[in-house]
Amino acid sequence: MTRLRLIAPLASALALSACCGPKDLIVVLPGADGHVGGVIVETGGSKLVLDKAYAGARPGSGASEPVDVSAYEVERVFAKALAARPIPPKTYTLYFVSGGDEIVPESRAELDAMLAEIGDRKAVEVVVTGHTDTMGSSSDNDRLSLERARSVEAQLKDTLAAKGVQSDSVTAVGRGERELLVKTADQTADPRNRRVEITVR
Amino acid sequence: MTAVRVIAALALFIPHAALAGEPIGQIKTQTGTVFVERAGASKPVAIGDRVFESDTIVTTSGTVGITFTDNSMMSLGPMSRLKLDQFKFDATTHNGVFNSSLQKGTLSVKSGNIVRQTPEAMHIRTPAALLGVRGTEFVVRADDAS
Missing domain, CATH: 3.30.1330.60 (OmpA-like domain)
Incomplete structure (x- = not known):
């Protein structure tokens, strides 16, 4: 009984962190002309430099290095925003x-x-x-x-x-x-x- | 009397002109319902409408794409809010500044002549982070609950 009481809150805390962690995401994309300038992401005193295609930052994750984000995740999260891009000048x-x-x-x-x-x-x-x-x-x-x-x-x-x-x-x-x-x-x-x-x- | 009338007429015009300013961009793509919040009012927008400094662009189920006068481009996915805090661009020198806030949702960006002339003259704020832009194409998701 005592053991069950301990496990239950632990399990729900784990479920929370899995489903509802910070969703913020920044990903640099390959440019049409192959040029990647980069984005500097400042969050809570730390600074990440994203200067390669598919380099990403997840503010709130506590990561001190850029992370690689898959083209698949970019497509899954940003498909509608990307589809709304204007025709380039x-x-x-x-x-x-x-x-x-x-x-x-x-x-x-x-x-x-x-x-x-x-x-x-x-x-x-x-x-x-x-x-x-x-x-x-x-x-x-x-x-x-x-x-x-x-x-x-x-x-x-x-x-x-x-x-x-x-x-x-x-x-x-x-x-x-x-x-x-x-x-x-x-x-x-x-x-x-x-x-x-x-x-x- | 005439002078008073002229001054009264001028006084009516000046605040309006100061509020509107020059357009900073134009809506090029739009699906579903998209709103702009300007000077305390919210109204639907369509392809061809101009956007101005201090506008907030809001999508619900729809999406929107904007090209700015420095040739930079931004597009929003559904359930997004983007405030165009500050935009200055000199078409002759290409000097300028572009600051915006993605309050929630998804944003795709291609930087333009402001960043080409002055790297990091473009900043995007989210509830969790501040982005300095060196170029060129990137995407941002912001969660207003974080």
Whole structure:
């Protein structure tokens, strides 16, 4: 009788810990491009660095090292959240005839691909981003890249409207010389860096 | 009298503008019923609706996917609550900050230009942990009972 009384609470305590432990879970996934940056998980004074695909943390478990989480568990726990992911943004690059507003013939196909992508999406936004090479001052290049982006935005206005893209969903941005496609020294003219990128998202 | 009217009209507009701010993202996927809690009110949202800083996104049986202006993406499974605490993004420099709280449920994240420019400029808080994001794709489950 005494033994049974002792065992019963012990058994229920074990059942509790098995069914109702902390459910918190963080898992780093392999990126589409193979890149894994990682996540730092701070919990109650301890810090775990998850920097590999399928490295996980279970806050509240007391573990001091990352744990490996199976793709199966990720799918079981996160299937619905993963199924709700938006289509990733897609970027198209256009080049221009030197000094003009006219795109080079090779960029025509990019433009067509961009317009086709718009047709495949719901609730589309379009971001037109201008880039320069490193000739001139960086503030001049900020201005130039924004002007070029606005000019392309204006050229595309009717085409995008015909595709059902609302005007408040189209924006123009100038990145100046911050994002060189080809790394060059300062004050280097390079037509590959003078471009406009159109992101559809 | 005219001046008084103009000032009164301005006073009506300013608090509204301050509350709404610029959109920080747009709902791209949605199934079932999804709500946004904004300025003390809760209303259903659909694909195409904009989201704003300080919004709380709430799912019951449904799911939702959002793309933010820095190209980062978040999606929620059922029975989830996500508060978009702070979002700043400069489209020219890509400097910014993105802080959110997963109060409960499941969340899938792909970081964007804010993290590419400044690793760990994105944080996600859960009831049990604080996540600093270096990139790129990960998932989080938070239990509000823990």
